[in-house]
Amino acid sequence: MLPKSPRLLAALDLLTEVRCLADVGTDHGYFPIAAVQSGKASRAVASDNKPAPLATAAEHIARSGLQDRIDLVLADGLSFLRVDIAAVSIMGMGGFLIERILDAADLSAVEQLILGPNNDHAAVRGWLEDHGWRIADERFVRDRGHDYQLISAVPGKMSLCPDERTYGPILLKTRNEGLLGHLRQKIAALSEARSLARDPDKRQELEIRIRNLEELIR
Numbered sequence: 001m002l003p004k005s006p007r008l009l010a011a012l013d014l015l016t017e018v019r020c021l022a023d024v025g026t027d028h029g030y031f032p033i034a035a036v037q038s039g040k041a042s043r044a045v046a047s048d049n050k051p052a053p054l055a056t057a058a059e060h061i062a063r064s065g066l067q068d069r070i071d072l073v074l075a076d077g078l079s080f081l082r083v084d085i086a087a088v089s090i091m092g093m094g095g096f097l098i099e100r101i102l103d104a105a106d107l108s109a110v111e112q113l114i115l116g117p118n119n120d121h122a123a124v125r126g127w128l129e130d131h132g133w134r135i136a137d138e139r140f141v142r143d144r145g146h147d148y149q150l151i152s153a154v155p156g157k158m159s160l161c162p163d164e165r166t167y168g169p170i171l172l173k174t175r176n177e178g179l180l181g182h183l184r185q186k187i188a189a190l191s192e193a194r195s196l197a198r199d200p201d202k203r204q205e206l207e208i209r210i211r212n213l214e215e216l217i218r
């Protein structure tokens with residue numbers, strides 16, 4: 001059974017076939033279940049740093065009948081990392097928390113990262129750029145009224161400009177429709193704020209931000 005969430009489906013689409021996936025901050029456990037059920041991962045580790053979400057994941061994994069192929073681990077970040085884990089997914093957390101989890105881990109045996117920060121995307125892409133990772137693919141999805149950027153990274157080199165760190169080098173290059181729509185909405189909201197702003201400095205600051213975004217979607 002595949003997850004109903006467009007965000008988790010997009011993440012599954014990014015995942016390459018691996019022997020073992022570790023899903024950090026798994027909560028409900030739907031992603032590792034889908035990865036194993038779809039055949040993308042032969043095995044998985046579902047980890048969380050809190051017992052309650054892990055208990056939910058355990059229930060869902062038991063219901064899926066995959067207890068013998070998905071291990072449950074109570075751990076902070078990637079402290080449990082093992083050499084057979086070839087892919088790591090970290091989604092549904094803030095960008096700075098994802099950056100902290102990556103920074104504390106020895107990722108030398110990891111071949112793919114699937115990252116879905118809820119915010120502060122620039123921090124995550126900046127970390128990848130500084131630590132020998134290259135963005136191989138990206139997705140932009142709208143799920144339950146929220147816009148999400150998903151990143152697939154593999155070992156390698158890349159160099160990004162500030163806009164690419166924030167909005168994604170591949171999403172920008174391919175003029176991703178979802179991202180363009182998101183930027184148009186942002187421009188509309190900033191234009192509204194500009195029309196209401198009384199302070200000339202604030203108006204000018206908003207004007208610059210609007211112009212930068214207009215430049216990006218041109």
Ligand SMILES: C[S@@+](CC[C@H](N)C(=O)[O-])C[C@H]1O[C@@H](n2cnc3c(N)ncnc32)[C@H](O)[C@@H]1O
Binds near residue numbers: 025027028047048075
């Ligand atoms: C909003 S849920 C995201 C669930 C799932 N990954 C998704 O994207 O749908 C965030 C989960 O991350 C867990 N979490 C937060 N900080 C963590 C950490 N340092 N290490 C492991 N898990 C963490 C929380 O307990 C929570 O279950």
